[in-house]
Amino acid sequence: MTFDGAKLDHGHKLMRNVGFLGDRTMVNGTLDPYATVQDELVRLRLLNASTARVYTFGFDDGRAFRQIASDGGLLEAPHTTSRLRLSPGERAEIVIRMQPGERRILRSHPLDAGLDFWNQRFGGGDDSFDVMQLRAAPTLRPSAELPGALVASALPTGEDPSRSRFFELKMSGINGRKMDMSRVDETVTRGTTETWTLRNDDGMPHNFHVHDVQFRILEINGAAPPPPLRGPKDTVFVPSGSTVRIALRFDGPADPDTPYMYHCHLLYHEDKGMMGQFVVVDPGRPAAAPKPPPTSGSHQH
Structure with missing residues (x-):
């Protein structure tokens, strides 16, 4: 099956600064997706794989969820929020608690990033649309509460940089x-x-x-x-x-x-x-001269 790329990824084509924005969104290669939920707590791993769009994720009923991880791993503690912004390439993991039999929609809401009128309007910042639906089974497996602490950070502090x-x-x-x-x-x-x-x-x-x-x-x-x-x-x-x-x-x-x-x-x-x-x-070593790119007409495997 083939798709017309012009029909994918909501938005507008004229006067854009961010790049092409279409009018449909896919999740894991699927249009209008849904997932059946069997547990009270559901962990979603979110990756913004769009080429231009910045998403502001939240649920249709405005409920709070817990963010537990960012691009490269766990946060030090869960963070409770009702909105999560991801620009292209950013990732996050969130946990939502579901009730038996309910249906909830993960939605992208308008972007709040202090953009001027043109960037907000024609960069897709005013758009709001459904991303996917979660369908809870009539009976759900019980889930314990999240721990108050996750993983201590090993990231550099920025003190005394070289x-x-x-x-x-x-x-x-x-x-x-x-x-x-x-x-x-x-x-x-x-x-x-x-x-x-x-x-x-x-x-x-x-x-x-x-x-x-x-x-x-x-x-x-x-x-x-x-x-x-x-x-x-x-x-x-x-x-x-x-x-x-x-x-x-x-x-x-x-x-x-x-x-x-x-x-x-x-x-x-x-x-x-x-x-x-x-x-x-390594310390004391210089960078090598980059290898030149292939010349026109060359062929490499």
């Missing part, structure tokens, strides 16, 4: 440079902790995704992040006019020949060049 870096996010490129596969933009030393500052004054929403690591969000516009953003992250939403500061520790294997990427996870922006490369090297 280096700080600044990234200006613009559609024209990061720090004024479009992606170039023949260029390494940053060189990081294995075993060190760094702080990166992300700034968006581009007049449109962006987000920032880093390969290789899970980071801690230290500040958003100078304030501590809210509970949903205090867990391990590799992607963070950065609306225009925002500054986000993160702490990263590079403990993975060092390889001067193989770069990692950082980029905006809105596909339209990434394709326009909002991406850079960094390598992780």
Whole structure:
């Protein structure tokens, strides 16, 4: 079966800054999905796999649910909320308590991110639509309450970083440079902790995704992040006019020949060049010269 991509993912095509928004949404490849629930507590693992849309998840009756994890794992404690925002590439895990026989709808609500009129309207921020339905069986297996504490954080605190870096996010490129596969933009030393500052004054929403690591969000516009953003992250939403500061520790294997990427996870922006490369090297080692991309007409397996 084939699908016309223009019919997928609610929204508008004209005057867009975020990229293409269609008018249908799929969950796990299914249109108009539902799931049969057999237990009182249901754990949902949410991934925003859309190319452009920012979702504000909540339920049709406005009930509270518990967020227990973010992109890279468990929070330190469950967080009770009725709304959860995920930009492209972000993940979260939530737990909802169901009653026997009831039906509840997971919905995307309008986006509250301080966007101007044009970005709000034509970036899909005013849209509200159903995502999937939960159908509880007539009898449900009992579920214990969630524990008050989950997993102690092992994320870097950002104290005494070995280096700080600044990234200006613009559609024209990061720090004024479009992606170039023949260029390494940053060189990081294995075993060190760094702080990166992300700034968006581009007049449109962006987000920032880093390969290789899970980071801690230290500040958003100078304030501590809210509970949903205090867990391990590799992607963070950065609306225009925002500054986000993160702490990263590079403990993975060092390889001067193989770069990692950082980029905006809105596909339209990434394709326009909002991406850079960094390598992780052992102390005292330089980055290798990147291998040139294949020339036109070449063929590789």
